[in-house]
Amino acid sequence: MxxxxxxxxxxxxxxxxxxxxxxxxxxxxxxxxxxxxxxxxxxxxxxxxxxxxxxxxxxxxxxxxxxxxxxxxxxxxxxxxxxxxxxxxxxxxxxxxxxxxxxxxxxxxxxxxxxxxxxxxxxxxxxxxxxxxxxxxxxxxxxxxxxxxxxxxxxxxxxxxxxxxxxxxxxxxxxxxxxxxxxxxxxxxxxxxxxxxxxxxxxxxxxxxxxxxxxxxxLPGYSEQHNFLVRLMSIADFAGIASGKHWQNGAGMDKPVDSATLFSSKDSEGKVQSNSNRPFLLVSSTSWTEDEDFGILLDALKDYEKQAQMANNNSISQPDSLLLPKLLVVITGKGPQQAFYLERIAKMRMQNVHIVTAWLAAEDYPKLLACADLGVSLHTSTSGVDLPMKVVDMFGCHLPVLAKRFEAIDELRTQASSNRVATGFPNQSKSLDKLKKSLSGKSTTWDExxxxxFWPVVQSMSVTPPLHEEMNRWERFQSNEEDGTDTEPLIGQQE
Known part of the structure; x- marks a missing residue:
């Protein structure tokens, strides 16, 4: 041999x-x-x-x-x-x-x-x-x-x-x-x-x-999320968002676009930090069909606008009162009823809520979900039996989801504490209270x-050493280095 x-x-x-x-x-x-x-x-x-x-x-x-x-x-x-x-x-x-x-x-x-x-x-x-x-x-x-x-x-x-x-x-x-x-x-x-x-x-x-x-x-890390949002804000659909044109009272940016977004910024050392006055990012994907009543979301946003204005007015006389964050709502998708809802959205004049309709590349959509604070699904289905796979995508990115309930929605539920079908909203809801308590944990990235x-499993599939260790050995051999970890580094080289 x-x-x-x-x-x-x-x-x-x-x-x-x-x-x-x-x-x-x-x-x-x-x-x-x-x-x-x-x-x-x-x-x-x-x-x-x-x-x-x-x-x-x-x-x-x-x-x-x-x-x-x-x-x-x-x-x-x-x-x-x-x-x-x-x-x-x-x-x-x-x-x-x-x-x-x-x-x-x-x-x-x-x-x-x-x-x-x-x-x-x-x-x-x-x-x-x-x-x-x-x-x-x-x-x-x-x-x-x-x-x-x-x-x-x-x-x-x-x-x-x-x-x-x-x-x-x-x-x-x-x-x-x-x-x-x-x-x-x-x-x-x-x-x-x-x-x-x-x-x-x-x-x-x-x-x-x-x-x-x-x-x-x-799940993108903070730095990857920041870089994605910087690029996202340069897309025509988001024109005016980064400059604060659509916001009141300090939601704009005073740093270069390449180092800051409405959501995060980089310090002098390049470390990404979340902005204290960042808006709340809400994402929904739709095919703009009759089985999704987007009027529900638009009415809810109008109610939120009223509550946010009241909170802002109260803060003038009561500085310690709670301020509601501004909302950036991103709706993706195409479909037959899109023009009808776009016309309705254009007539909505809100100071604390801004709605963006966009069509993103396939590789950008999961990144947007990973950056979002909340996902919304209004899918109910004319048949009552098909499933909103958009919710699967959101769950996969560890994004909390508010979904309208219908017969087949239970097929998407898991028994994890963060996934529950809540009833009773906007009034008292025990399921929603439990959901709020489950969102404090930090998610790990895909690589982590x-x-x-899985990597230890891959390594166990063979008795040979991991490839990168073998490559390092070969590179040391080609450089006439000794094979081992207890030798002194070559002069002029760093460890």
């Missing part, structure tokens, strides 16, 4: 991340890729090429995008829904298996997939992990079978009662098969990552899954929790 050549640098470890969806709209898997690349891995990100991924992903020399051919859209038009699902199953099975076996690295340490979709991806990734001799990891965002069940409810009505009964029976069979599929193949994973502790418990309850880890989504929860 050939001996390794010490004059050659150690080969980097490889990881394959599979997203059977649009890579650009899968930020969590992109963050996994960046974290692995930071630790020296060569990462292959497999999925559909649609929206442009974050620039950090595209420009990273350690990350390579591997495209998978998407099923033709015409399949849904040519076949009834049950048959279309079977055709798509075969297409995805062949396309993903070919991609993983013939267009990705033969040797890798880790193969991670995102679920959903788990059919047929779970089986394909598990088989590929056996062929490549690597660890198999599933990152659970949701359940394939629950999304399939919900989409079946919302599918267009069949032409006859007989068609309805046949389709219902077939789709119920598919949903049951998908649930079994997730349980069977999910238990074969070496590790399962979950987006919430509630999912962690549910996986254990449903399928007695083992090796469960809890990780969070990316990923390094603490």
């Amino acid at each position: 050939a001996q390794p050549n010490e004059n050659e640098p150690p080969q980097p470890d490889h990881a394959i991340l599979v997203v059977m969806g649009d890579i650009g709209r899968s930020p969590r898997m992109c963050y996994h890729a960046l974290s692995l690349a930071k630790h020296g891995f060569q990462v292959e990100l497999v999925g559909y090429i649609g929206a442009k991924p974050h620039n950090q992903v595209v420009s990273n020399p350690n990350i390579r995008l591997v495209p998978v051919r998407t099923p033709p859209f015409i399949i849904s038009d040519l076949f009834p829904r049950p048959l279309a699902l079977m055709v798509k199953f075969v297409w995805m099975l062949v396309a993903s298996l070919y991609c993983l076996l013939f267009t990705t690295s033969a040797n890798c340490k880790l193969l991670m997939m995102q679920n959903p979709p788990g059919v047929p991806t779970m089986m394909v990734c598990y088989l590929a992990s056996l062929v490549k001799g690597c660890a198999f990891v599933i990152d659970w965002h949701n359940y394939t079978h629950s999304i399939l069940q919900l989409s079946n409810r919302l599918a267009s009505a069949p032409s006859s009662a007989q068609d309805f009964s046949i389709r219902t029976a077939l789709m119920q069979s598919f949903t049951g098969l998908a649930e079994w599929w997730e349980g069977y193949w999910g238990k074969k994973a070496n590790w399962n990552l979950c987006v919430s502790k509630a999912m962690q418990r549910d996986l254990k309850r449903r399928w007695a899954s083992e090796h469960l880890l809890f990780t969070i989504r990316h 929790q990923w390094d603490a929860a």
Whole structure:
């Protein structure tokens, strides 16, 4: 057997991340890729090429995008829904298996997939992990079978009662098969990552899954939030906000735009500090459809304006009285009723509330959520059964959410103390009081929790030393340095 050549640098470890969806709209898997690349891995990100991924992903020399051919859209038009699902199953099975076996690295340490979709991806990734001799990891965002069940409810009505009964029976069979599929193949994973502790418990309850880890989504640190807000205030939609044009009594800035925003500023040492008179940032995302009554939010903002003016007037005669913060309300999205509400917003004249409607890049939306103080969802649904996935995004960024209650909203709740459906507002509400008490804790960033929860697992997948240590050894060898920590540094070099 050939001996390794010490004059050659150690080969980097490889990881394959599979997203059977649009890579650009899968930020969590992109963050996994960046974290692995930071630790020296060569990462292959497999999925559909649609929206442009974050620039950090595209420009990273350690990350390579591997495209998978998407099923033709015409399949849904040519076949009834049950048959279309079977055709798509075969297409995805062949396309993903070919991609993983013939267009990705033969040797890798880790193969991670995102679920959903788990059919047929779970089986394909598990088989590929056996062929490549690597660890198999599933990152659970949701359940394939629950999304399939919900989409079946919302599918267009069949032409006859007989068609309805046949389709219902077939789709119920598919949903049951998908649930079994997730349980069977999910238990074969070496590790399962979950987006919430509630999912962690549910996986254990449903399928007695083992090796469960809890990780969070990316949460920008204070410095990253500040830099993002500086850039955000330069967008045309936010014109006049940074200068204080829309605010009264000291909400503007007296520092250069590159060092301060309404929310934070940098001191002489470059440390980011929160402004004492910063406005309250409220975010809502909408498709401007009839199942979201934005009049509720606009009426509430008018009431807030009245209360804020009263508080400001009282502060003149009573300096110790409580002042309400100014509100910056950012509403994102496009839709059919947008023009109607924009006209109404334009007629609102408020001194303590300013509303901005904006359309942000995919990579900027989660950053905005991470910077916000409160999220609002007014989604109720004409059917009462579809789910406001915007709330999932907000929860993923640890953003408290005020949501209008309807039948299916309970499906988004977790049992964490910060997520509750409150009734009785604006009057007395025990649930809301409990929510207020739960918001004092400090959230950790993605890097902090990923390094603490998952990186040790990645290291345990091999007996070889971590790559960055091996690279340091090789660099010292090439520089004729002694291998060890107790030697003196070379003259002219710093430790």
